[in-house]
Amino acid sequence: MLTPSQAGFRRLLPLLLPHLRQLTWGGLCMLVFVSSQLVLMKLMGRLLPDVGSGDLNRILPVIGLVLVVFAIQKIAQFGQDSLLAGPALQVSQSLRRDLFQRLQRVQLGALEKMSSGDLTYRLTEDADRVSEVIYKTLHDSIPSALQLVAVLGYMLLLDWKLTVAILLLAPFVAWLISVFGARVMVATERSQKKVSELAGLLGEAIEGLPLVRAFAAEPWLERRFEDEIDQHRLARYNTYRLVALQHPVVGIIEVLGFATVLVLAAIRINSGDLEIPGLITYLTGLVLLIDPIAHVTANYNEFQQGQSSLRRLREIEQEPSEPADPVPALPLGRLRGDLSFSQVQFSYIPGQPVLQNFNLSVHAGQVVALVGPSGAGKTTVFSLLLRFNCVDQGQLLFDGKDLSRVSARDLRQQVALVPQRSSVFSGTIADAIRFGRDCTQEELQQSAKLANAHDFIVRLPDGYDTRLQERGTNVSGGQLQRIAIARAVLGNPAVMLLDEATSALDAEAEAAVQLGLKQAMADRTVLVIAHRLATVQEADQIVLMERGSIVDVGTHDALMQRGGRYRELCEKQFIRDLQTG
Template identity: 35%
Template structure:
């Protein structure tokens, strides 16, 4: 989906929803035809029932008239006796004087009506089934599109949106849109078709009664428009509040240990109550206005129904319509009123779905990472030479971060990157992994500009050990094998042994089959060793180690350092570190400040220079004031 029209106006959103349904148009058309067949049958049934009423009335009238007279003679006699109204009513049916009710004919008509109603119900069932299947497929396709979209979004998008809010769009909003479509798709189709069919039949029976009934349509349209317009901003607020609530819950329960440690439970509960109350107020107001539409429309149509009943009675007494015709018309009027009410209810529900659709389409329309080149380049060798050539980057236009960075790293070298917070250390790793794109300049891997490579190809040559020891819910073996799908158990164990993981894994209840979750009692250092083993198994050419020991204790740090030393052997490595003890043996140390490299050299050379690096070293050993 391209462009912004889908998320800026109601018409654009409706067109976007229609595009979701377009791949299923053949199935929808089939369901529409089945629905149309059912509507034709259902709208014919009242005429048949009206015929049964006329047969009963004709039999009752015939039994009370003298036998041997013709219909005209019997009616003339009634008028001569002063029964003009009764004569007018009898004139509308096929009266045979002296003949009672033809129960065989009445039974045949009732059986036909029963058959028609059965066929109509069956068609309605099939139509609802078709609509349900289509909506489920649309929801499945939409989730797949959202999942694919997330993989194409830059890191800046995730930095600008909380995880809880994004999860709300992916789950709550997609589910709400699915439910709304489920409840309204078939309902709207059948209501529109029903209404058109009913109006046509009502005009056939009596144009005067039809016009009397349709007077309510403009009034209903105005009422529905006004109420839905007032409900829409409430739904906007409701789903925004729901997203904020989800974000708060996600943050609070992810950091529940800190919440309790700092005694912030009361504040967290107060914030939850505030978000919850806001969602409650907005939701109550939105639902009230949406649910008001249907009874408001039914009130208008029921008032009009009374008018139609009175006009119909007058037409019968005037001999212009039969009782059966009026009965059929009143059934049509009742069905029409119900359809108008259903349309009103669907419009109210659809407001909520449109708001959710806009939130999902806003995600789908978000700016993506630049597409991979159509003719991607591939390095001829895999030595791991990395070059930065006059690279410039900034997160915002008015705040430069990295300016004119030039660096050449030979294969197999270990480059340590140090500096104060905000100096651009992690950004350098993000640029190398193409999590961010430079504003200018080039980054080359083995002589090839990484911008000309496919991201998957580039990242398959790199290994990342992040500061946050993220482990997925699964077994130890599965977490290690995440670095190379399809790795055998023997390869997983070999990587674990090489990275000093095997010894503590053996102590776990189920060894490599132990499921890792929040309840698994392993330390931060052990988690970090698993991430190091994961990177080792991926056999990368270039390593990015981002603050890999910042969250572990001294003993664990030694284990992780030894594992990473083995991991770096023969590979080009970029070590981003705050703890300078982890970078002493680096081949090259870069000192960054304000996005620029202000010093470079070995540990001894930089200490001898007495510059920024010396100040960093001294600051780590200085006594606290």
């Protein structure tokens, strides 16, 4: 089963090497289990003829031996199954861990194109299916294949003429199994794709349920869901039908082989060429072939399904990853916060520049606002500052050090992001602020005070130990945003990136968040993406961007006096405010 395949099961073999000792003991138990089958064949050939004689003195010792051998076989089977289960599960765990680590390094642009439901399915169900295939390969398929070889070899020794008659059917059976297996794999891939689509729709439906209700779109969503589950049902049914068809087809061939042996045996006995004890031993071996053939057939189908799952897991590895750290990385030290973009050019797709000839200098402690229409490249500037991407041409310097020569981890410990819509993991408020970092309780509370969050936190029933529900739904938007600001300032970053951090809030919540931002921004370099120009009038510099280039730079007053595009944008927003008011 663990043979070279398009899906790359052979590549999982190195993951088994750390468990070689356990695999060796499991393999020894497997050999005892298979060998006991041959001993039982021999004993049954002696026992059954003696039963007809009624001589207990001859029967009881043989029965005793059968029971002993049977007990040894079952003990060996337990050792085989239990010893081999551990390595199989460890491989699954290692595979899932490696892919999750890989997922964390995938470029954000590529990651945003993936369905969260599909990714969840791949790292749970697909990974479990791969684990099951490995486990069944180790504890079932390999022993079954060994049993087939051992029993057939013994049957050749007993009567090669009868065995050759059986072996003539073997290529046909193998061909049928391979044909069914290939079709099962195709059907499984379709089924898994439908499950992934269903998982993606469920994720969208649950998150967007308030919107669905607001538009009274429940019937539309129900029809979409009904269509998806119907397609999923049909895809699964096709897989089950193929597997169901395979069993009777292979079973008919097994019966034909058994009938052929009986006819040939009758002819041989009639001619005196075969005796009854030899026939019983041989027929016992024939019966012992039925179970391993059924197991190999069923496991081959599961192996093909596992190929599909492994291929889907390996697709994650094909996604582009964020730039690797240079070797050796330049020590970053404590940043002052001077930033410099020099002739920077960048594109996500070759030939389609997002930033071009981008030149900007920011001095430590300054507040700089990036304004302009959607698609101007503002978010891309943040992406470069966080080293999610590297510039194609030019230089991006922090305190005179080229960002492409420092490690991303060192950089991100000194650059903090406050996104437009904050997200938190389930856990306590303290956990959300720490976000995996070590700090004292005093440092934790100090960051919350800077973010204007401490007062509302201590008023909660459990204070900092209050548990946040999924997506922080048990606190208000303004409170969640202040938690995000506290999270950002905990590491005392030299640079803060604010992505319109108050745009989704009402006036009262915005005032509380603005106070937190003002305290958090003190003595730091701050870059702000602003769509509402009224929020950045006090910035030290306002950078107007369009189509990846800087159109104008200056203070609010200077830009307004110069007129031009910035004044036009301000007037449009002012007119819109009057209209909505």
